[in-house]
Amino acid sequence: MIAAEALGVDSPVRGAAPLLRSVDLAARAGEVLALIGPNGAGKSTLLRALSGELRPSRGRVLLRGRPLAGWPPPALARARAVMEQQVSLAFPLPAREVVALGRLPWRGTPGMALDRAAVGEAMERAGVAALAARTYATLSGGERQRVQFARALAQLHGAAEGALLLMDEPTASLDPRHRGLLLRAARGLARDGLAVILVLHDLNEAAFVADRVGILAEGRLVASGPAAAVLRREVLREVYGIAFRPVEGGLLPDLAG
Amino acid sequence: MDGGVRPAAGGAAAPAPAPGPDRTAGAPPSATRVLALGGLLLAAAMLAGLLLGPAAVTARGLLATLLDAAGLAPLPAEHARDAAVLGVIRAPRVLLAAMLGAGLAAAGTVMQGLFRNPLADPALLGISAGAALAAVAAIVFGHGLFGGLFGPQAGALGLWLLPVAAFAGGLAITFALSRLGTRAGVTSVPLLLLSGVALNALCGALTGLLIFMADERQARDITFWTLGSLAGARWPQVPVALALVLLPALLLLPLARPLNALVLGESGAFHLGVDVERLKRVAVVLSAVTVAAGVAAAGLVGFVGLVVPHLVRLAFGADNRLVLPGSMLLGASLLVLADLAARWLAAPAELPVGVVTALLGAPFFLWLLRRRAGLA
Numbered sequence: 001m002i003a004a005e006a007l008g009v010d011s012p013v014r015g016a017a018p019l020l021r022s023v024d025l026a027a028r029a030g031e032v033l034a035l036i037g038p039n040g041a042g043k044s045t046l047l048r049a050l051s052g053e054l055r056p057s058r059g060r061v062l063l064r065g066r067p068l069a070g071w072p073p074p075a076l077a078r079a080r081a082v083m084e085q086q087v088s089l090a091f092p093l094p095a096r097e098v099v100a101l102g103r104l105p106w107r108g109t110p111g112m113a114l115d116r117a118a119v120g121e122a123m124e125r126a127g128v129a130a131l132a133a134r135t136y137a138t139l140s141g142g143e144r145q146r147v148q149f150a151r152a153l154a155q156l157h158g159a160a161e162g163a164l165l166l167m168d169e170p171t172a173s174l175d176p177r178h179r180g181l182l183l184r185a186a187r188g189l190a191r192d193g194l195a196v197i198l199v200l201h202d203l204n205e206a207a208f209v210a211d212r213v214g215i216l217a218e219g220r221l222v223a224s225g226p227a228a229a230v231l232r233r234e235v236l237r238e239v240y241g242i243a244f245r246p247v248e249g250g251l252l253p254d255l256a257g
Numbered sequence: 258m259d260g261g262v263r264p265a266a267g268g269a270a271a272p273a274p275a276p277g278p279d280r281t282a283g284a285p286p287s288a289t290r291v292l293a294l295g296g297l298l299l300a301a302a303m304l305a306g307l308l309l310g311p312a313a314v315t316a317r318g319l320l321a322t323l324l325d326a327a328g329l330a331p332l333p334a335e336h337a338r339d340a341a342v343l344g345v346i347r348a349p350r351v352l353l354a355a356m357l358g359a360g361l362a363a364a365g366t367v368m369q370g371l372f373r374n375p376l377a378d379p380a381l382l383g384i385s386a387g388a389a390l391a392a393v394a395a396i397v398f399g400h401g402l403f404g405g406l407f408g409p410q411a412g413a414l415g416l417w418l419l420p421v422a423a424f425a426g427g428l429a430i431t432f433a434l435s436r437l438g439t440r441a442g443v444t445s446v447p448l449l450l451l452s453g454v455a456l457n458a459l460c461g462a463l464t465g466l467l468i469f470m471a472d473e474r475q476a477r478d479i480t481f482w483t484l485g486s487l488a489g490a491r492w493p494q495v496p497v498a499l500a501l502v503l504l505p506a507l508l509l510l511p512l513a514r515p516l517n518a519l520v521l522g523e524s525g526a527f528h529l530g531v532d533v534e535r536l537k538r539v540a541v542v543l544s545a546v547t548v549a550a551g552v553a554a555a556g557l558v559g560f561v562g563l564v565v566p567h568l569v570r571l572a573f574g575a576d577n578r579l580v581l582p583g584s585m586l587l588g589a590s591l592l593v594l595a596d597l598a599a600r601w602l603a604a605p606a607e608l609p610v611g612v613v614t615a616l617l618g619a620p621f622f623l624w625l626l627r628r629r630a631g632l633a
Contacts, residue, residue: 053524077530084528089520090373091575104518105530155529 001028001064001162002050002080002195008058009045009219019045021219022059027195027212029162032186034210034227035199038240041216043199044085047166050197051082064162077105080164081152085172087144089136095147096132099123102154111158118157125185126150127178141173149182156194165189167198171205176253183209183255207231208255215239291579295586299355302590306351306597307343311604314339314347350490354596354610355589356503357487357555358565360547362588363506365562366569366581370516371540372450378563379548382434382453382541384427386460388552389483391426393467395419396478419482420494420553424501427549430456435541444537446523485556485611487596494554501550505543506585512540513577520575558611560618561588567625 009020020042027033035043048054050061052068061068063079071079081102089098099122103115123129126149131139136147149170156163167186171179179202186196186209200206206213207227214224217239223230236244308314318339325332325340332340361379368377379385395418433456438449468479515536518526523533551558569583592610595617599610 048524051528053527073527073532074530077528080528082524082528084522084525087521087525090370090522091375091520091570093520093575097574097576098521101518101521101529104514107514 002026002164002197003062004046004050004059005062006059007046007049007056007061009042009049009054010057017219018057019219020049020056023216023219023221025050025214025221025224027164027197029193029195030190031211032190032196032198032209034206034213035197035216036201036203036206036213037216042219043216044168045219046216047082047168047197047199050164051080051166052076053082063164074105077155078109078111078159078163080166081155083145083148083152083165083167083170085168086141087148092135092137094132095128095134095136095139095143096123098136098147099128099150099154102151102157105155106158114158118154122150122153122157125153125188127181142175142178145170145173146178146182149185153185153189156189159194161193163194165194165196167196169199169201171200171202179205180253180255180257184257203231203236204252205255287573288579291573291583292586295583295590299586299590299593302593302597303351303355306354306593307347309597310342310347310600312338312342314342319343345491349492349495350487350596351593352495353490353498353554354487354593356498356506357551357558358561358588358590358592359585360502360506360551360588361558361561361592362565362584363509363581364544364548365588366566366577366584367509367512367516367540367544368562369566370519370577371537372446373519373522374450375567376563377450379544380557380559380562381450381457382545383430383455383457383460384434384453384545384548385552385557386457386464387430388423388427388549389557390460390464390467391429392419392423392482392553392556393464393471393479394426395422396475396482397467397471423553424549427545427552430460431541431545431549435538442534444534444541446537449537449541481609482556483611484609485558485614486599486607486609487555488600488607490554498550498554502547502554505547505550509540509543509547510581512536513581516540516577516581556609556611558592559615560622561592561614564618564622564625565591567622571625 324330437452
């Protein structure tokens, strides 16, 4: 369970508008929350504040009822994992070792006994078992994204109920098949008791995966609720400044597989 | 296909499915092999460093000297010369070379990991240049201040003035760096790197100015010193190097895992529970101490810190749990051998060891760059 209370983040540029203004947001264990909104709306900033990476200027973030600032870094890493937008490595590592990095916070805890199972299962679940020995740098953008997904899964393997998974545009480089795979995996993780928050641009994906959708615009949470209640034409037109219409004659992937 | 790993369904609390060595997350099984190989290489290099040289020492002589030193058997008269060569000159020299090589290679590995840049090395940040500037200043002004402290009649103060100055200079640059590279309590790696490049240039310019001011004898001292040499190695330096070169390098070893996490970037490492600010501080300070003390002991010895970590990565992969100890062992071995070459190739004269390492290191590094386009 994660909750942001009156979260505000100022821009590092003096005099610029705040990146986030008074955002109240919560995600419970077992829930998938999708964040959508225009470029520059503050979605990634919100994820960074929720991960503890960015210290908010105002307000606070509580994970399992405890302010993020009070979490020792390794304990925090056993309770929340982050999948970033694009990750390139400074040195060549095989995909399997990248996934195994997810087990670093479990070092010296009883959870270490699960390391081997966690890495294997995460790679199966993310569909990257066949890439295990490949050097990360030789993988395509989508394959890298799946390896990072596996790394995040390995990190939360064995985590206590209510752990948090944050994903920033996790489907951005994925083909339709793997988009469906990742989104179904996200739903499965929520069923296992995780809280999942992900930034998406594809409204159909948001509607498919999310229990609730939050819309950010200019640093404010302007709407939040069940997908059907939030993803309405007049709301989207207001937020994105363009018209939305139902598709005729197009094809959308069946994300449910 | 996946090493026999079968996920337990829903398995949050499932035990590890199979006993045996952990190939995915723990230390790779080859770690012991890498360390054994490196240890063997170092032992061979040190043995060669002790036995070979312009004045050859026999293995029998080495054995007799060791037995005598251990108090097990008195030294036979025919080995007195061997014992003198070994005990007075070669043993401290080989030990210093090994510690220095290990320290430079460890600092290079850590700098490359910290800056996420395969071209980083301890010299890049200006730490060596700062130490060199202070040493050159000691050579130029030391005479005026202490009068005749250098040369054959040098007292303890003169003997230690230069290394102490070099060490202080290296640490002063490090202090300046950490001030310049930190804003609002957060150390910015690009800012640190660029500040280091600027400080490097500044120290180089000031060193040039001092060389311009120096008289001819001083200029020759300076040139010789900046080229790097272990010719001055004696026993009193060994415990100092143990504390200030080898110990900080050994203390870098536990940083291997957090440095592995840093390949994902600073935010990625933080997400994995690494205290990134602390990691940066500890890595820079320990590397700086080992490099500054190394420069103090032997002048500027280039390319060990840059090339050795790449050699180890090429052979064993980029996992710092292997690269860091492997680089220390290889760096130690290579500097012992480079020093052996330095005193042998132009005997009875001595080549500066920094010339040997750069002569071998630079072309090798160019070859490496051509061969591995993906390196940088």
